[in-house]
Amino acid sequence: MITVENLSMDFTGKAGSAKALSDVSFAISAGEILGIVGKSGAGKTTLLRLLSFQMRPNSGRILIDGEPVDHTTSARALRRIVQQSATVFQGFSLLYNRNVVENVALPLKLRGMSRSQREEKARDLLNFVGLAHRARAYPITLSGGEAQRVAIARALVTDPKILFLDEPTSALDSQTSKDILDLVKRTHQTYGVTIVLVSHQIEVVRYMCDRVLHLEQGRIKRLGPIQKAPQFHVETMEQIWGMPDV
Numbered sequence: 001m002i003t004v005e006n007l008s009m010d011f012t013g014k015a016g017s018a019k020a021l022s023d024v025s026f027a028i029s030a031g032e033i034l035g036i037v038g039k040s041g042a043g044k045t046t047l048l049r050l051l052s053f054q055m056r057p058n059s060g061r062i063l064i065d066g067e068p069v070d071h072t073t074s075a076r077a078l079r080r081i082v083q084q085s086a087t088v089f090q091g092f093s094l095l096y097n098r099n100v101v102e103n104v105a106l107p108l109k110l111r112g113m114s115r116s117q118r119e120e121k122a123r124d125l126l127n128f129v130g131l132a133h134r135a136r137a138y139p140i141t142l143s144g145g146e147a148q149r150v151a152i153a154r155a156l157v158t159d160p161k162i163l164f165l166d167e168p169t170s171a172l173d174s175q176t177s178k179d180i181l182d183l184v185k186r187t188h189q190t191y192g193v194t195i196v197l198v199s200h201q202i203e204v205v206r207y208m209c210d211r212v213l214h215l216e217q218g219r220i221k222r223l224g225p226i227q228k229a230p231q232f233h234v235e236t237m238e239q240i241w242g243m244p245d246v
């Protein structure tokens with residue numbers, strides 16, 4: 001589905017040049033859940049941004065279904081390719097002057113869908129993520145877990161084939177993390193989307209992913225299947241203290 005060939009990315013600024021990715025090659029199969037792991041600065045977010053065509057690499061190329069996407073790709077074809085994927089960004093990226101249903105419906109508004117149609121679709125997705133009752137709420141009033149559910153609903157509203165998730169649980173407590181990861185699993189089963197999940201939390205990828213790509217200083221250190229953990233470990237305060245609550 002996606003083939004990555006010899007991708008490299010440098011960032012050049014006043015402070016000099018930072019090599020974010022060096023000669024990265026791999027493939028993503030339709031329907032899989034691929035984890036991208038690595039320490040801070042390893043190049044995870046850069047790779048995600050290249051895969052979702054938010055920026056172009058310095059060298060190397062990405063092929064979608066065997067077709068290279070590069071400077072020869074027409075704007076129209078590129079838009080169609082970009083529209084096949086959706087990204088859930090770190091920090092949710094919700095619009096704070098719009099309520100929940102308007103946030104979820106926004107990508108459909110940008111595609112010119114009528115108000116009634118986009119609201120109906122957005123409400124279906126809010127139902128799916130368990131937030132129908134918060135449709136008229138404003139993002140400032142949401143918990144982190146609720147905001148992440150809204151961000152996932154908004155990503156799904158355009159029926160993407162590929163879902164990119166950047167650190168979907170890094171800002172959440174362990175129980176809320178588990179709830180969100182279970183929602184992502186349900187999304188995978190229900191919609192059959194291919195998922196690329198960036199995380200620095202190894203327990204997240206062990207719970208979620210079929211295969212893992214381990215980046216170190218912009219290079220692939222390892223790529224392959226990992227032994228899945230059947231449970232996502234949620235520690236209670238009681239377990240941490242080793243005694244019951246007072």
Ligand SMILES: Nc1ncnc2c1ncn2[C@@H]1O[C@H](COP(=O)(O)OP(=O)(O)OP(=O)(O)O)[C@@H](O)[C@H]1O
Binds near residue numbers: 011012013039042
């Ligand atoms: N827009 C940019 N301008 C300059 N340097 C950048 C830019 N984006 C990333 N970098 C640099 O590229 C390298 C990889 O960054 P990236 O954000 O991809 O890492 P990461 O693995 O996602 O890290 P984290 O887990 O902390 O988010 C780092 O050295 C970073 O400083």
